[in-house]
Amino acid sequence: xxxxxxxxxxxxxxxxxxxxxxxxxxxxxxxxxxxxxxxxxxxxxxxxxxxxxxxxxxxxxxxxxxxxxxxxxxxxxxxxxxxxxxxxxxxxxxxxxxxxxxxxxxxxxxxxxxxxxxxxxxxxxxxxxxxxxxxxxxxxxxxxxxxxxxxxxxxxxxxxxxxxxxxxxxxxxxxxxxxxxxxxxxxxxxxxxxxxxxxxxxxxxxxxxxxxxxxxxxxxxxxxxxxxxxxxxxxxxxxxxxxxxxxxxxxxxxxxxxxxxxxxxxxxxxxxxxxxxxxxxxxxxxxxxxxxxxxxxxxxxxxxxxxxxxxxxxxxxxxxxxxxxxxxxxxxxxxxxxxxxxxxxxxxxxxxxxxxxxxxxxxxxxxxxxxxxxxxxxxxxxxxxxxxxxxxxxxxxxxxxxxxxxxxxxxxxxxxxxxxxxxxxxxxxxxxxxxxxxxxxxxxxxxxxxxxxxxxxxxxxxxxxxxxxxxxxxxxxxxxxxxxxxxxxxxxxxxxxxxxxxxxxxxxxxxxxxxxxxxxxxxxxxxxxxxxxxxxxxxxxxxxxxxxxxxxxxxxxxxxxxxxxxxxxxxxxxxxxxxxxxxxxxxxxxxxxxxxxxxxxxxxxxxxxxxxxxxxxxxxxxxxxxxxxxxxxxxxxxxxxx
Numbered sequence: 001x002x003x004x005x006x007x008x009x010x011x012x013x014x015x016x017x018x019x020x021x022x023x024x025x026x027x028x029x030x031x032x033x034x035x036x037x038x039x040x041x042x043x044x045x046x047x048x049x050x051x052x053x054x055x056x057x058x059x060x061x062x063x064x065x066x067x068x069x070x071x072x073x074x075x076x077x078x079x080x081x082x083x084x085x086x087x088x089x090x091x092x093x094x095x096x097x098x099x100x101x102x103x104x105x106x107x108x109x110x111x112x113x114x115x116x117x118x119x120x121x122x123x124x125x126x127x128x129x130x131x132x133x134x135x136x137x138x139x140x141x142x143x144x145x146x147x148x149x150x151x152x153x154x155x156x157x158x159x160x161x162x163x164x165x166x167x168x169x170x171x172x173x174x175x176x177x178x179x180x181x182x183x184x185x186x187x188x189x190x191x192x193x194x195x196x197x198x199x200x201x202x203x204x205x206x207x208x209x210x211x212x213x214x215x216x217x218x219x220x221x222x223x224x225x226x227x228x229x230x231x232x233x234x235x236x237x238x239x240x241x242x243x244x245x246x247x248x249x250x251x252x253x254x255x256x257x258x259x260x261x262x263x264x265x266x267x268x269x270x271x272x273x274x275x276x277x278x279x280x281x282x283x284x285x286x287x288x289x290x291x292x293x294x295x296x297x298x299x300x301x302x303x304x305x306x307x308x309x310x311x312x313x314x315x316x317x318x319x320x321x322x323x324x325x326x327x328x329x330x331x332x333x334x335x336x337x338x339x340x341x342x343x344x345x346x347x348x349x350x351x352x353x354x355x356x357x358x359x360x361x362x363x364x365x366x367x368x369x370x371x372x373x374x375x376x377x378x379x380x381x382x383x384x385x386x387x388x389x390x391x392x393x394x395x396x397x398x399x400x401x402x403x404x405x406x407x408x409x410x411x412x413x414x415x416x417x418x419x420x421x422x423x424x425x426x427x428x429x430x431x432x433x434x435x436x437x438x439x440x441x442x443x444x445x446x447x448x449x450x451x452x453x454x455x456x457x458x459x460x461x462x463x464x465x466x467x468x469x470x471x472x473x474x475x476x477x478x479x480x481x482x483x484x485x486x487x488x489x490x491x492x493x494x495x496x497x498x499x500x501x502x503x504x505x506x507x508x509x510x511x512x513x514x515x516x517x518x519x520x521x522x523x524x525x526x527x528x529x530x531x532x533x534x535x536x537x538x539x540x541x542x543x544x545x546x547x548x549x550x551x552x553x554x555x556x557x558x559x560x561x562x563x564x565x566x567x568x569x570x571x572x573x574x575x576x577x578x579x580x581x582x583x584x585x586x587x588x589x590x591x592x593x594x595x596x597x598x599x600x601x602x603x604x605x606x607x608x609x610x611x612x613x614x615x616x617x618x619x620x621x622x623x624x625x626x627x628x629x630x631x632x633x634x635x636x637x638x639x640x641x642x
Contacts, residue, residue: 008076016040109169122422124151126431133439159235170243184228191225224280234282242270305343305413310406312344346408346454352378353455357462381425404458503532524625525615535596537589550579
């Protein structure tokens with residue numbers, strides 16, 4: 001969701017700001033604004049914005065056409081502009097997230113805000129380790145001490161930072177979370193400080209792996225002391241509990257006393273529970289998780305490394321990689337290094353090499369120009385421009401980068417690459433591989449060799465396997481068979497038919513009274529003037545979108561063709577009246593299955609056109625979309641040529 005946040009901010013800014021928005025809803029492809037003053041909107045800026053298809057003004061609405069991701073942009077705009085109170089106008093059906101999605105969302109929400117400064121501090125520590133290893137700076141010098149403090153402070157007091165971001169994520173007052181982090185980092189409650197001045201009163205769990213000396217008691221309850229500086233999990237769990245307490249006390253405390261009594265009671269209850277129970281349990285749990293993961297990895301470091309290396313970029317695409325960040329940070333904070341996640345290190349270099357090879361092979365000037373900044377960005381650890389802009393659209397290069405990263409990951413796993421500091425990205429991550437205890441460069445060399453393996457394998461595979469797009473060859477092929485009928489052309493190249501879904505008169509998209517459809521902005525296809533209010537499935541596939549107002553339905557065929565059937569113009573305003581769906585999202589359908597019934601007369605009597613565009617929303621992935629339905633006696637509406 002984060003990638004739509006900036007787009008949402010830009011749209012709000014160029015729509016005239018939050019104060020200019022009277023209301024907002026969305027349909028399948030568009031944000032539908034009602035503005036106080038449309039003249040304040042920057043039409044041309046919005047039209048030329050990355051992520052915006054076009055801008056339309058229709059039915060008293062200012063429509064920003066986004067495409068299939070409109071719901072995600074809509075959610076971000078609602079968050080930023082605080083439109084939660086306009087639920088009656090927003091026609092959405094929010095489903096609860098799955099547990100796994102919630103976990104990933106929580107982790108990313110806590111760690112993402114601090115990732116940049118965490119990386120920056122890690123780079124300072126990494127370069128300091130490098131300078132020390134080469135004897136360019138003495139660890140006893142004032143310069144070293146000051147730079148080390150700058151780089152090390154965030155890691156030592158990490159619970160304070162995480163207390164603030166955790167509070168924001170859990171809905172706790174941020175400064176309460178901050179104070180929770182400060183409290184568990186307080187010097188006099190750290191186990192190492194207590195053990196240096198006091199003798200144990202007794203030992204809990206004597207004779208087990210959980211044996212814990214008790215130095216202090218709270219109202220007679222034993223306190224299992226821990227060193228909380230540099231930890232991750234305890235402060236997160238305590239803030240989670242504190243958020244629950246805050247809600248309870250906010251309901252119980254009289255309005256006059258809430259200002260100071262709610263935070264006071266929240267701190268007392270959450271921190272007492274935290275120090276006595278939650279903190280020790282979270283610490284033990286994180287240690288057990290670390291040991292378990294390491295044990296699994298040690299079963300076969302080579303296979304584990306290959307899996308992590310191969311899958312890393314895939315995890316990045318889906319945002320699932322955030323779920324592994326606590327493992328990485330927790331390992332460094334508990335055992336002093338991470339060797340579990342490090343096989344991913346080759347991924348950024350594999351991506352760089354693939355992009356460079358494409359730049360060498362391609363004859364496309366635009367693609368070649370895109371490769372240069374993408375390669376530079378990738379070598380410094382930011383691979384998203386290369387992945388989304390080049391590798392994924394071309395498909396095969398992305399697979400090559402995963403394979404090369406997997407091979408490098410196997411080597412890095414087998415060679416036990418370690419990272420001792422939460423370092424930078426790409427080449428800036430290398431200094432973090434120097435062991436600060438010994439200043440040995442052996443581990444660094446393992447990382448360099450792994451990067452070289454990733455780049456060499458990726459480069460050679462791309463040079464051998466990547467071929468330029470064959471669209472030009474297909475154009476020649478079509479010219480050679482231009483006198484053949486459409487079926488013969490499609491058979492020559494490869495085809496898929498989309499059957500006619502509605503009885504009626506078939507017309508060209510250019511005749512549809514809506515610019516977004518008429519200009520083919522949303523995809524190629526045809527339109528139908530219905531004579532019967534029944535929509536049947538034109539393909540064998542799956543129902544992927546059924547809009548809450550039931551005026552539009554999206555299908556994906558077995559081969560991946562994405563089809564949108566949009567019944568009528570601006571019929572979203574009917575709020576579902578006169579529409580009766582016969583399927584639900586996720587249903588599998590055969591050709592001819594009933595999808596939707598609608599009342600033509602009632603819709604038209606309400607003042608809306610029933611002209612129904614049927615478009616292929618991923619048209620750009622295919623060589624051509626043939627308008628088969630314009631031929632007499634054809635049962636096919638359109639034919640997809642691939």
